[in-house]
Amino acid sequence: MRQGVVHLFSSGQHSAATDVLVVHIMLASPGANRRKMLAGRKFDSTGELVQWNLCYGKISKLPEMFGALVCNGYLGLGDNQLRSLPESFGNITVSGPLLLSRNQLHRLPKSFSNITVGGDLTMHANQLCELPEGFQNITIGGNLGLQRNKLKEQVPLEFPNVKGNVNTDRGAVMTTPTGGP
Secondary structure (H helix, E strand, C coil): CHHHHHHHHHCCCHHHHHHHHHHHHHHHCCCCCHHHHHHCEEECCCCCEEEEECCCCCCCCCCHHHHHCEECCEEECCCCCCCCCCHHHHHCEECCCEECCCCCCCCCCHHHHHCEECCCEECCCCCCCCCCCCHHHCEECCCEECCCCCCCCCCCCECCCECCCEEECCEEEECCCCCCC
16 A cells, blocks of 8 residues: 555656545544644645645544655644654655654654654654664754753764754754764
8 A cells, every 4th residue: 555655756747646645544544634734734836745734633543654755845744642653664755845844752762763854853842762773863954942852962973964953952952963064
């Protein structure tokens, strides 16, 4: 089934692909708001997904196939009840900001270290206690927000592939390696 969603996205059938994802989100999160999920989609003139606002959607779990998602703009998953993300989550394509704030995330999948986000990645106000190995290698086109989690001393000291600021409860973290430009 995941390959079918990959095919739909790669062939430009983003509406059909997100329809399938909504069905599977509903199976994983029976209390999720289907109408809100469908209404939160915006497509450009070619039919490609450029925004998907899933915030406040009462989503408690995402299906594994969510990792096939391609969004050429903003993806909002904030203010849900997510406690974890599927292992495939690091494979999503988000060309704009990705909002994961104000969920109940306790951990991130190993694949999260492979994620590339074109804009800001906000993950503040979750329950994260640790970050996956290699997390400092994430590629973010904007700022990274990690405030108000339970990370303590777990945040790497440098993020060479984050273009903006890295904000933590300890303040800002370096985004350019020592000795870099």
